[in-house]
Amino acid sequence: MKMYWVKTGWFIKKLFSGYVWDMPNNQKTVYFTFDDGPTPKITEWVLDILQQHNIKATFFCIGNNIVQHPDIFKRIIAEGHAIGNHTFNHYNGWSTNNKIYLENVAAAEKVILEQNPKFKQAKLFRPPYGKMTPLQAKHVRNKGYKIIMWDVLSADFDTTISPERCLKNVIDNTIEGSIIIFHDSVKAAKNMQYALPLAIANLKERGFTFDTMA
Template sequence: MKTYWVKTHYLIKKLFPKYVWDIPNNEKKIYLTFDDGPTPKITTWVLDQLGQYNAKATFFCIGKNITAHPEIFNKIIEKGHAIGNHTHNHLNGWKTIGEDYLENISFCENAINNLHTIPKGELAKQSKICYLKSKIFRPPYGKIKAAQARQLRKKGYIIIMWDVLSADFDQNITKEECLNNVISNTQSGSIIVFHDSIKAFKNLEYALPKTLEHLSKNNFVFETIPY
C-alpha cells in the first residue's frame, strides 16, 4: 500500500502555504530536483543525462555525502546546477528534537559552503552562486515540524517541497510506473523529485532519460529552483 501522493493534493498545498510546492508560470518551465547525493557514479550519470538536453536541475544534498565526495559535489556546481540543503544525515524532522535538527542542517550548510573544497579560478566564482542556493532546504521524507520550519525561515531558508513525486525510491513499483508518475502529472511550474541514490537507481536509470526526452519534445524547459 502506497503511503504517499505522486501528485501533491491541492489541499495539502493550501494547508501549508509557506512551503514551496510548485512555481507557477506560463512558459512551461519545470524544476527537476534530485535528493540524497552526491553518490559515486550515480550523480555523475545524472549530470551526463541532463547535459544531453542542456537541462538544469537542483540537487538537495546530504552534508555527509558532500564531505565524502567533494569532487562530485564540485562537478554539480561546475555544470551550472543549483544546490539545496537536505540535512547532514538525512534526518526525519518528526523524529528529531528541534535543536538537534537545526544543528544538523547547519552542519550541512557548512559542508555546502566549505570553500576549501572549491578550486580557485572560475569554479570559485561559481561557488558564490552555490552559497546563495544553500538557503533552500528540503526536509528528508517531507517531514518537518512547524516549529522547526519557523526557525529555519528565521535563518533565511526557503522550504522546498514538490508537486510531482517520481517514487523512484519505491522498490514495489515498476520502472514504467515511475516514468508514468512523472510524465502524466507534470505541468508548467511543477517541482519534480528524483533521487540520485543507490536505492532509486533501478527506476531512475530507466525513467530519467525517457522523462527528459518526452518533456523536451513537449517543449518543457528545465530550470533550477529560482530562489
C-alpha cells in the first residue's frame, strides 16, 4: 500500500499556508474535486452522476486531455462545473525543471482559455501528485492562480485498496469545508465509481451541501 495521508493534518496546512486546503463554513458545504480528466466514458459517467444529484464540482484538467477530448471538456463547462489547471502533461513539480514546469502550466492555461474565457476570472491550479517547489508555487501565484490542495484524499487511485476503503476514506473524514479529491481517470475508475454515488448519498443524508471552488 502506498504511503499518504487520507486526512490532511493541521501541521501540513500550517506549513503550506499559501495553499488552499479547505474552505471552512457554517453551511455544511463541501467541495468535490476531480483530477486528471477529461477521460472518455469515465468523466462522462461522473458528469451523469453529478447531474442526477444537481451537484456542481471542480475539475482539474490535464491540458493534453482537453486537446484530445474537447467535447467532454465543453460538457464540463456547459453543465456549470468549475475548471482548474492540472498542467498540460501531468508533471511532477519536484522532478521537473522549473522553466519546463511553468511552461507546461502556461500551455494548459492556453487550451483552457480557448474554450473557457471565464477561466481568467477564477484561476485555480492543482499540482499533479500535490508536488511543486516553492519557486514554482510563487510563480504560479504570481500568474493569478489560487493553488488548491485537499482536506480529504479518497485514494481512489490506489489499486491496492478496496472500493469500500475508498468510500470509508471519504465519509469518515469529511467535515464542513472539506475539499475532497477523486480522479476521473482509468486507473481510479473502479474505486471512484463505487465510492462516489455512495459518498454523495451518505453526505446528503448527513445534511451536507456541495459547491465549486470557483
